[in-house]
Amino acid sequence: MLTKGRRVAGRGEDMSAHYAFGPHEDDAIIKHRLLTRTTTTRGEPPLKKLQKKFMSFATEVEKDADNTSDCERLYKAFLQEINTFELPLLKSKAVVDANLREKESFNELQVEIQRQILQAQTDIEDLKKQLEQSKIERQHKEECEAIRKLISSQPPRSETEKLIANLEKEIANLEAESAACTRTLELRKKQFALLLHVVEELQISIEDEQRNIADELRAATEEPKLSIEEGSGGASDAMAVD
Numbered sequence: 134m135l136t137k138g139r140r141v142a143g144r145g146e147d148m149s150a151h152y153a154f155g156p157h158e159d160d161a162i163i164k165h166r167l168l169t170r171t172t173t174t175r176g177e178p179p180l181k182k183l184q185k186k187f188m189s190f191a192t193e194v195e196k197d198a199d200n201t202s203d204c205e206r207l208y209k210a211f212l213q214e215i216n217t218f219e220l221p222l223l224k225s226k227a228v229v230d231a232n233l234r235e236k237e238s239f240n241e242l243q244v245e246i247q248r249q250i251l252q253a254q255t256d257i258e259d260l261k262k263q264l265e266q267s268k269i270e271r272q273h274k275e276e277c278e279a280i281r282k283l284i285s286s287q288p289p290r291s292e293t294e295k296l297i298a299n300l301e302k303e304i305a306n307l308e309a310e311s312a313a314c315t316r317t318l319e320l321r322k323k324q325f326a327l328l329l330h331v332v333e334e335l336q337i338s339i340e341d342e343q344r345n346i347a348d349e350l351r352a353a354t355e356e357p358k359l360s361i362e363e364g365s366g367g368a369s370d371a372m373a374v375d
Contacts, residue, residue, distance in 0.1 A: 183218050186211040 190207040193200055287293070 179214075179218050179221070183211075183214050186214045 186207070190204065190211045193204050193207050288296075
């Protein structure tokens, strides 16, 4: 039914493209033909023919003459025309019912398609969330794998503990040596301070001794001068007496 409708619409479009009738005029003509049960513009409409048959029969019945055979003939013709007119109506009714059922099925199909679209959108959002979660999990796995490789590249725990114990022993020995060196250094400082004190005392005593020696030398050099002066003084006195 849908395919036929599309073909008719296609022909209508061709007619509107090649003839003077527009789409609205085509719809009006089709509607008129459906109402008058005509398929072409030529010939008498079936409804008008049925009306003529009825009027002929009614006119013949209203006559006072003895026309039973004519009335019966016109009655049969009227019934035949009614049957002829009823058959397309039944066909049209069947087509309308079929179109209504098809429309309902299309509506149901549209609702189902809309529901599937909404479900697909929901599934897409869920898949996006799952994809993000998968990316995060993959990143965590890669980080864990990198940490595992780093851990596996390190020596075993027993060797590390043994190395730590050895290092602790070496640190203890170095601390002991450092303490011994510190004590030795303190002792050397004290000895050096004492040595400096002794050197200072020696220097002071040497300076005192040098000062004493200088004083003695000065005194020794001053005594001859005094004796000479005294001798020169006595001679001057003798000369003065003479």
